[in-house]
Amino acid sequence: MAMHGHGGALMEESPYSIPSRKLTMWLFIISDAVTFGAILFAYGYLRVATPDWQTPFKSASIINVAIMTFVLITSSLTMLGAVDASKAGDKPKAFRFLASTMVLGLIFAGLHIREWFGLFDAGIKLSSGLFGQTFFSITGLHLLHVITGVVALAVVARKYSSGSLTPGHVETIGLYWHFVDLVWMFVVPLVYLTNIAR
């Protein structure tokens, strides 16, 4: 059913009954998922083709990764709380949940960077062979998404609190944050758990 918008322009109903910003975020998520899929497949290709693949992760690294996974999954839960509180019109509660999500995201980033420095000390860098190149590319791209997500959450939190953004915007950034968590669910088993030092 067509509707008349500003100045008499004919407007179509929203496809899938969702706002354009939400549909755009979904389309971005799909494209980003395919990007990560391609980079993980490329990593798999190189790993299968390399008989002496490096497996450097000792127990301390795996425990660190387990903590990072717990932090990121928990941040998805707090993000759900933020979206729900914003839809209920509870701005202070939504802000607190958004702030919690940001803090958890920063903790994740901090643990990740600390892990990277541990690998640097062990002589594994971006330039040190196929493992280094693939590992730091994949985790670097994911870390970039996390940091960008934290910045976006801060902007949305501030603007939602001041009233210039709506609960729909909180929901949209929530989709992005859940996607970042979802990607980590694939990075952990494929990049870390298959490269445990035996």
Next chain:
Amino acid sequence: MAASGKSGNVIAKYLPVYFVLLAIAGIEFFLAYQNFSTAGLVGMLLFLAICSAALGLLYFMHLAHEKRSLFFSLIPATIFVLLMMNMIWSDSIRLLHMRPFAH
């Protein structure tokens, strides 16, 4: 929009999904320390990762509550593209055995 006072329910509603995601992650870490072949381990971990992703997509990202047309517009095409990337494995194994041409 006035506060409806129901905002605590969503956390409680999705706590089971949260705990299942944590449990799946725990199982993955457990399996990684068992003596499976790399191929077998990758298969199991990938299956668990897909389960986690499905739960996250359907419940945390609320795709289960959106119109079916959105799901069918986004997901099958994405899965198709990701499945098509599997064509690389024959070349990867060819490289492993240093064969100049694919059989």
